Amino acid sequence: MGIYLLRRFVALIPVLIIVGTIIFFIMHLMPGNPASLMLGPEATDEQITALSEKMGLDRPVLIQFFEWFKNILRGDFGNSLFFQGMPVTRVVYEHFQATLFLTLTGLSFAVIFGIVFGVLSAAFHDRLPDRILMVITSIGVAIPNFWLGLMLALVFAILFPILPPAGYKPLSAGIWTSFRYLILPAVALAFGQASLIARMTRANMLESLQNDYIRTARAKGLPEGIVVFKHALKNALIPTITVIGLSFANLMGGAVVTEQIFNIPGIGRLLIKSVFTRDYPVIEGIVLYIAGAWVLVNLLVDVAYSFFDPRIKY
Numbered sequence: 585m586g587i588y589l590l591r592r593f594v595a596l597i598p599v600l601i602i603v604g605t606i607i608f609f610i611m612h613l614m615p616g617n618p619a620s621l622m623l624g625p626e627a628t629d630e631q632i633t634a635l636s637e638k639m640g641l642d643r644p645v646l647i648q649f650f651e652w653f654k655n656i657l658r659g660d661f662g663n664s665l666f667f668q669g670m671p672v673t674r675v676v677y678e679h680f681q682a683t684l685f686l687t688l689t690g691l692s693f694a695v696i697f698g699i700v701f702g703v704l705s706a707a708f709h710d711r712l713p714d715r716i717l718m719v720i721t722s723i724g725v726a727i728p729n730f731w732l733g734l735m736l737a738l739v740f741a742i743l744f745p746i747l748p749p750a751g752y753k754p755l756s757a758g759i760w761t762s763f764r765y766l767i768l769p770a771v772a773l774a775f776g777q778a779s780l781i782a783r784m785t786r787a788n789m790l791e792s793l794q795n796d797y798i799r800t801a802r803a804k805g806l807p808e809g810i811v812v813f814k815h816a817l818k819n820a821l822i823p824t825i826t827v828i829g830l831s832f833a834n835l836m837g838g839a840v841v842t843e844q845i846f847n848i849p850g851i852g853r854l855l856i857k858s859v860f861t862r863d864y865p866v867i868e869g870i871v872l873y874i875a876g877a878w879v880l881v882n883l884l885v886d887v888a889y890s891f892f893d894p895r896i897k898y
Contacts (some may be wrong), residue, residue, distance in 0.1 A: 585677035588705055589774040589883070589887075591839075592879075592886075593883075594884050595879075596876065596879050598882075599794075599875060599879055600872055600875055600876060603652075603871060603872060603875040604656065604868060604871070604872050605653075606650075606815040607867065607868055607871040607872075608649055608864075609645070609649070609865050610866055611646075611862075611867055611868065612616050612645050612648065612649075612864065614619040614862070616897045617783050618641065618665050618666075618861065618862040618863065618864065619635035619636040619641060620632050623663070628728075635661040643836075644776065646845060648886075652865075652868070654764060661673055661865060661869045661872075662868075662869075663865060664865055665861070665862070665864065665865065665866075666861045666863045666864050666866075667863075667866070672865045672866055672868075672869035673869070675854070675866055676851070676854070676866070676869050676870060676873055676892055678849075679849055679850055679851050679853070679854045680765055680850075680851060680873075681754065681755075682752050682754075682838070682843075682848050682849050682850040683835075683836065683843070683848075683850035683851040683852065684844070684849060685766060686766055686770060686773070686835070686839060686842075686848060687753070687764045687835040687836050687839070688830065689763070689767075689770035690769070690770035690771075690772075690773035690774040690777070690778070690835060690839075691774070691831060691832050692834060693770055693771060693774035693778065693827070693829060694773075694774040694775075694777035694778040694781055694828075695781065695828055697774070697776075697778045697782070698777065698780070698781025698782045698785060699782070699785050699817075699821075699824070700829035701720075701721065701778070701782040701785075701786075702781065702782040702783070702784065702785025702789060702824075703786075703789055703812060703817060704717065705718060705721075705782065705789075706785070706786045706789030706812075707789075707795065707808075707812055708792050709790060714786075717782065717786075718783075718786075720779070720781050721778075721779035721782045722779070723779075724775045724776050724778060724779025724780075725776060725783070726781060727775065727776065728886050729772045729773055729775070729776055729839075729841065729842055729894075730772075730841040730842065730844070731773055732772045732776075732844065733768065733769060733772035733816075733841075733842055733845045734845060736768045736771060736772055737749045737750065737768060737845070737846070740768060741768065745806050747764055747765075747767055747768055748764060748765050748768075749768075749846075750845070750846045750847040750848075751765055751846070751847055751848075752765050752766075752846075752847070752848045752849060752850075763868070768846065769839070769842050769843070769845070769846040769848060772842055772845075772846075773835060773839050773842055777831045780827060780831070781824060781827055781828060781831070782821060784824050784827050785820060785821070785824050788819075788821070788822075788823050788824060789812075789816055789817065791820070791821045792815075792817075792819045792820040793812075793816050795816075795819075797815065798811060798815060798816055804826060822889060824890065825885055825888050826885055828885075828890075829881050829882065829884065829885035832881055833843075833877055833878045833881035833882070835865070836851075836874075836877045836881070839852050840852035840855065840856060841851070841892045844856065851870060851873070854870065855867065855870050856865065858870065862896040
């Protein structure tokens with residue numbers, strides 16, 4: 585296992601290099617000058633040229649790339665062009681907490697409800713509970729989360745002012761206070777993911793319940809709850825873990841639309857702001873962070889396989 589993990593961590597390096605190279609040249613080929621955006625529409629050409637020279641944007645793209653790549657190897661992602669020259673790592677870190685808490689809250693809702701509904705749907709296959717849950721999950725897969733977020737804010741924050749309509753409070757303001765601000769965006773994110781997890785769990789459970797060891801367990805007189813949750817569910821979760829891992833990596837990359845709707849200062853909102861302001865170092869840092877999150881989550885999913893199925897060895 586140790587050698588396998590080491591190989592996967594080493595494989596992370598070329599992935600980040602390739603992703604970083606692609607995003608660097610894409611951003612520098614886009615029209616627009618950060619110096620012009622920073623100075624505003626009333627700036628003169630002389631002022632724009634002077635600021636471009638100060639920020640090093642007047643140099644050839646290849647020279648800028650090699651300078652950026654050399655700094656990356658030293659662990660220096662550069663300084664933001666618009667956040668008063670703050671280091672990129674600090675800018676991303678300050679927005680990382682909100683995205684992490686939103687992701688963990690939303691994914692917790694999605695996993696709990698998705699697995700429970702999937703198991704119940706499989707246990708009552710082709711009966712009324714199964715049909716009701718399948719209709720609900722079909723709606724969850726089809727509804728865009730931005731529309732659901734708006735409807736949740738309308739109902740639970742305006743018509744019935746139970747929860748805050750938008751905003752974010754860090755954990756330093758109190759766990760319950762912070763959680764109240766995350767409920768609506770987390771539910772908006774979780775509904776679609778929970779529906780996907782429920783449908784995947786149901787399909788895998790139906791297959792597991794047809795196996796010989798399930799019939800043997802029932803023939804021994806084991807309670808149906810133990811047969812379903814202890815014997816069938818553990819084997820059915822292996823494909824579902826992949827979906828959960830992909831959902832986690834996707835949300836960690838920043839729930840862009842949801843963060844915009846609920847005014848959450850997370851990674852997704854930072855990325856949109858940086859794109860509009862042509863903040864090249866921050867955009868490149870965020871993309872590398874997202875790529876790293878995807879690779880690390882895939883690694884954790886592979887490790888989790890061996891926990892649920894001891895036959896899997898690395």
